[in-house]
Amino acid sequence: MEKSLQRLAWVATTLTLLLAVWTQVARAQDQDEYYELMQVFVDTFEQIDRNYVKDVDRQELVEAAVRGMLAKLDPYSDYISPQDLDRFNEAVEQEFGGVGIQVHFDREQRSIEVMTPLPGSPAYEAGIRAGDRIVEIEGQAVKEFPEGREIESAVKLLKGEPGVQVKVGIVHPDSTEVEEVVITREIIQLDTVLGNTYNEDGSWDFMIDEERKIGYLRLTHFTRRSAAEVRAALRSLRDQGMQGLILDLRFNPGGRLQAAVEISDMFVESGKIVSTEGRNSSPHTWSAKKFGTFSGFPMAILVNRYSASASEIVSACLQDHDRAVIVGERTWGKGSVQTVIDLVDGDSKLKLTTASYYRPSGKNIHRFPKATEEDEWGVMPDEGFAVEFSFDQMRQYQRDRQQRDVLGSDEAPESDFVDTQLEKALEYVRGEVAGEDTPGDDAKPDATTGDAEPKADEGEAKKVEKDAASLIRLPLLAPATAT
Known part of the structure; x- marks a missing residue:
């Protein structure tokens, strides 16, 4: 009986040791494979950086590689670059520093039309209403914004640090005169x-x-x-x-x-x-x-x-x-x-x-x-x-x-x-x-x-x-x- 127990203990100990060795070997193999794959990436990056016919932006190369990996996964996995981070956070939280209006670009008038002010927003308190047209922002004429990027240009000027004033030129629907309105940005929390x-x-x-x-x-x-x-x-x-x-x-x-x-x-x-x-x-x-x-x-x-x-x-x-x-x-x-x-x-x-x-x-x-x-x-x-x-x-x-x-x-x-x-x-x-x-x-x-x-x-x-x-x-x- 005692010998049987000793034999069982020896078998159990041997199996435990074999399992530990196998785990270490598997881990080492995984690490070796990981190293080899990373070496391919590093070598490719180095060759492009050194020898490609034109200068390349290293940051853009790395981001392209990351996006390439994610493209092999599902549509919902994504990389958010430093340039896109604010936009991502705003989309998730529905919150940003701004004046509180919804706008779109009127191509015929080449002006930013106010669709609606948000209730209680700085723009609403300043008297801006639906149908008003923004023709100037911080002294820059909207019609001179880069073509195809009018809304993007307007958003960059209207959004920003809370507590800071922004000047806009407004034309009301019943007028042709440009009225200068000064609005102080606040944290805008969009109602959900x-x-x-x-x-x-x-x-x-x-x-x-x-x-x-x-x-x-x-x-x-x-x-x-x-x-x-x-x-x-x-x-x-x-x-x-x-x-x-x-x-x-x-x-x-x-x-x-x-x-x-x-x-x-x-x-x-x-x-x-x-x-x-x-x-x-x-x-x-x-x-x-x-x-x-x-x-x-x-x-x-x-x-x-x-x-x-x-x-x-x-x-x-x-x-x-x-x-x-x-x-x-x-x-x-x-x-x-x-x-x-x-x-x-x-x-x-x-x-x-x-x-x-x-x-x-x-x-x-x-x-x-x-x-x-x-x-x-x-x-x-x-x-x-x-x-x-x-x-x-x-x-x-x-x-x-x-x-x-x-x-x-x-x-x-x-x-x-x-x-x-x-x-x-x-x-x-x-x-x-x-x-x-x-x-x-x-x-x-x-x-x-x-x-x-x-x-x-x-x-x-x-x-x-x-x-x-x-x-x-x-x-x-x-x-x-x-x-």
């Missing part, structure tokens, strides 16, 4: 939660149907502030006696994973919200808590083919928990999570896909490159609630929405566009509020009850989702630029 129309004081009206007390929240991005904005809007609606809610996630490209988790948690009392798993990261699951749930009312969520990422996390969560019906179109299909990694002491960043996320049902909604319409990806509208827009309808919707988003306009939008997706959502919520059967009624969820108090903050996640509209937005209309 919008309503359908404005109140008289310039704030958003989140009650779309005053008679039936149906609320409407249009969420454009998922930033650090989005959960707090949604919570504040829900409190306001609750105080007005809200009986039903429509959450509009159309054209929302996503944003912060944590924001999607916190917003989902406002409507679900218990159970899984979302889970993530990666090759080199531990599986993680976010679960809902009953405390602070806004409930006791029916919900509809509007999505379309450009609702992606964090938008899909929220819509999939509420669909799987039977908390809301999904109305509109199949979503984009982005079921991956990106981690933003600082490079060179934060002067540049690497946005790398590190995990996949899974809806409460356990399914991943990612649309892979060779996926077909018959494959399972994205978030599908509930049965009876699919409402497709043609590209022409989508253009009309965007044009109508741009007109309605103009602050301080006394004129009603000229468009006669009927938003059939919104009408379908309203039809469902109105029917639920009235206790009537609606199309697709068999698929509708049951509203639960609970306290409507704010949930405790979960802290900021280090992971951020892709927020690159250029990858998921169709350029149907020339977008306005915020400055």
Whole structure:
């Protein structure tokens, strides 16, 4: 017996030693391979730097090599250069130093037209209104800006350090005289939660149907502030006696994973919200808590083919928990999570896909490159609630929405566009509020009850989702630029 135990101990020790040796050998082989591959890169870089027929910029060479590596991965992994870093941060956080107007370039007039000032912004307080034309910035005539780069040139002059004044020459619609206006830049935080129309004081009206007390929240991005904005809007609606809610996630490209988790948690009392798993990261699951749930009312969520990422996390969560019906179109299909990694002491960043996320049902909604319409990806509208827009309808919707988003306009939008997706959502919520059967009624969820108090903050996640509209937005209309 004793000899058997000794033999077993010897075998176990031998196996442990062999495993350790094998691990060291494998590690050494990996290191050798790594060194050889890096040597190829270094030798190539050195040869180009020394012997290429023309002088080359070393920084550009390195960045091109990095982008070449990332091109072999997925569309959502990206390198953010020092030149692009500010723009990336602004896109993720929807925050920048500026004057607070949305503008576009009028080629016929060769001037910058103000689409709308932002409520409470320095430009709004200075008297700038929709339709005003900016013809000069800091003494530079807009018509003399480099052709094709007029907006870029204007943005560089209008954006900048908060607290610093900028002089602009304005021509009002009812005048030909140039008025000089001095505006002091401030930190501009773009609202991510919008309503359908404005109140008289310039704030958003989140009650779309005053008679039936149906609320409407249009969420454009998922930033650090989005959960707090949604919570504040829900409190306001609750105080007005809200009986039903429509959450509009159309054209929302996503944003912060944590924001999607916190917003989902406002409507679900218990159970899984979302889970993530990666090759080199531990599986993680976010679960809902009953405390602070806004409930006791029916919900509809509007999505379309450009609702992606964090938008899909929220819509999939509420669909799987039977908390809301999904109305509109199949979503984009982005079921991956990106981690933003600082490079060179934060002067540049690497946005790398590190995990996949899974809806409460356990399914991943990612649309892979060779996926077909018959494959399972994205978030599908509930049965009876699919409402497709043609590209022409989508253009009309965007044009109508741009007109309605103009602050301080006394004129009603000229468009006669009927938003059939919104009408379908309203039809469902109105029917639920009235206790009537609606199309697709068999698929509708049951509203639960609970306290409507704010949930405790979960802290900021280090992971951020892709927020690159250029990858998921169709350029149907020339977008306005915020400055």
